[in-house]
Amino acid sequence: MAVLTGPLKLALTIGVFAAVFPAAGKDVTLEEYQVKAAFLYNFTKFVEWPPEAFTQSDRINICILGNNSFAALVEETVAGKEVGNHGFNVQKVAASTQGRGCHILFISKTDSKRQAALLGDIQDPYALAVGESDEFLANGGVINLTLKDARVRIEINQRAAVRLRCRISSKLFTLANAIRK
């Protein structure tokens, strides 16, 4: 059983470490989608929708396509929050976004295959399309969330942004890695 002494020593060392630094793990990396949910919330501070965008409801309507657990997370993130006197409403959307009055429309990676069709389908001139896949901007999306060096980065399709009937703050453009299309 002599071979066990090495590992046992190691186990002991680990045990001691665990005992000495029990709370050391507080500073953890965050879940990608927690951070992405916070991004969605933050975007609403940089976008000014015209008053007619709030004819259906006073709330900022965030629509999530293709990832229901993310919708739940966004709901949790924006619960009770207000931006510019607007509360929030989060909707899970299965297919068409027409007539839903989305202010932000998030198309998940899982829907990337039909995202070109989904993006072409958007009739709402106020809907800020946010995605998370390689071809999202090329397919006509406005803001893409990418992962670089384990951090979330934003890319903006300027041409698509200009076409929207809402104003996007220039600060967002400077923060983003703006891509002209």
Added chain:
Amino acid sequence: MPEPKRNAADGQWTKIWRSGKQCGGVIVAILVLATTLRAGGTDPAPDLTQLSLEDLMRVKVTSVSRKAQLLTKAGAAVFVITREDIRRSGMTKLPELLRTVPGVDVARITANSWAVSIRGFNDRYSTKVLVLIDGRTIFTQEFSGVFWDQQTVPLEEIERIEVIRGPGGTVWGANAVNGVINIITMKSQDTKGALVSLGTGSQESAQGYARAGGAIGEKATYRFYGKYFNTESSNWNGGRSAGDGWNGNQFGFRTDWQLSANDVLTVQADAFHSNEGQTLTAVVPKQGFQTLTFGDRIEARTKNVLAKWNHTFANGSESSLNVFYNDAARVDQGSDDQDTADVDFQYHFRSGERQDIVTGFGYRHTKLFYEGYYSYGYNAPSFESNLVNGFIQDEVTLSATLTLTVGTKLERNSFTGFEYEPSAQLVWAPNERQSLWVSAARAIRQPSWFYANSILDAASFPLDGGGLGVFRLLGNSNNQAEKLIDFEIGYRKQIKNRLTLDLTAFRSYYHGIVTSENGAPFFELDPGPPHLVIPSTWENRARARNYGAEAFATWQATRRWRLSPGFSYLQMKVIRDASSTDAGVELVTGSSPKYQARLHSTIDLLGNLEWDSAAYYVSGLTPSIGGIHTDPIGRYTRVDTRLGWRFKEHMEFSLVGQNLLAPRRLEFSRLEQQNATPVQRSITGNVTWRF
């Protein structure tokens, strides 16, 4: 032989989708249950809405918990293990890791050899499962199987492993008969910085892995790595060494280069060297054809280089050119050197609104040199073989909920000439949470040099009237491909983000199964002493009718606790033709378990502690060699557990106990030449730094 597919070694879900399509018509749509699975690990969740956008962009995120939870639209039985699954498995060797995949039958033979199969016919020299690493087939043409000890791809570099149960010949080609195991390593973009991992334990006495990665300018990234391991020999009861200890090292690099907005070039290479022990029981012609049991060495040296060029066209279609060269040299009952060069091209495009087509062609050249030491050799010192293939597969959207995928592979190999491997899959997905699919496919396993050209003195025995008899297995250049016609049905359902179910049933008809048919005995004088040879040649005179079912589920019991049960059932029946004298072929069914079950539990404890456990049940084996039963393997349950602790993001400690229920146990019986050794209870400690 199989061909490598561009297998989207880039960790993007969109790419999984595409590569999935290339996995035998599998359309893989993945529902990412991002936070429900591991939200517990980030307790207490800080209020990120207080952060500015600038701050948010500085926050480091982990995406490791993205779990391929439900492959809703796949028209085949697919299971994916992710980087996080690998990290939490506590496994250190690739074949052991495959144990965690439901429906894969892994039996450890010795510390350095494994029998791995899917849906039966398990053996060290299993021939019916195709295995690829980044699109490079790791088959040896010698016996159409895998030397698992030579596959030491660092588990730390694997992005995911896609396992398809059932045939994948239409896209993957010959030998993808019972399944495909597709191992995909991380892109170098995802391995920037340095990582060092060290471990020690009672069996895995030393393990070290280090890698460094970074960027060259804005367009290219790279990583290089080295690893070393030393595995202790197993012990028999009483402490006698089983002589199967081994060690090895491997080095490699990968670069990914964004040539333009539409072109990516990947170049990667690895070199591996090992020294291994084994115990053989073999007929030794040089010593008067005595059957001797003796300790022997294995030494393996492999090198490979692979280049892949992906191009995306303006209309969204894509092409991929994949080229690899593989050199595998092995000293194991002889000296064996096999070189493989392979070119493969694929083109993926949409036609109209409803059709998604992938087509391609490939060429492979393989050369083998072999010099036998004991009783195993070939009728020529070297062989060459070619494989030319083309395939097309069309995925037709019939309606919003119905998809039909049809296609075929056509190939020409040096052994049996022209072969075809068609398949059809129909998927009905009424919504994203459930799907029902049916499939039918034909697949083939082409002959290997072993079946075509080998000479093996399998047994020697005293004759009744005095004198010596030698039983000799002879290759047959007319050996035909084994063929499978397979029918499957499957159902998947996700219930409220907490529970996913995946059910599959299959019925498989094999024909042309290889048998050994005795010929007329003759006397041989040289080498002496004079002996009577009973020759037996490889023919294709048996068929098999198998059926079975596989079920698995993932249940997020609480925020912090996930349970994944799995179950598989296999009923095999091999029937020899009336013209066959090979009674033994009907007994091969005893080498695969009828029932297998597993239960995985992953728990996120407080303070970044993880406690993961797995139990595996195998219903036992009744193995045989040449029609004679060897020692049976009784049913057994294996229990592994792992305690992991993450210290900030830089360090991780883990303690792993394996085979906890018994001090030692055999998982497989002895083979024709090789003796099996016991698996032992073991403990391993590991520490990983990232910086």
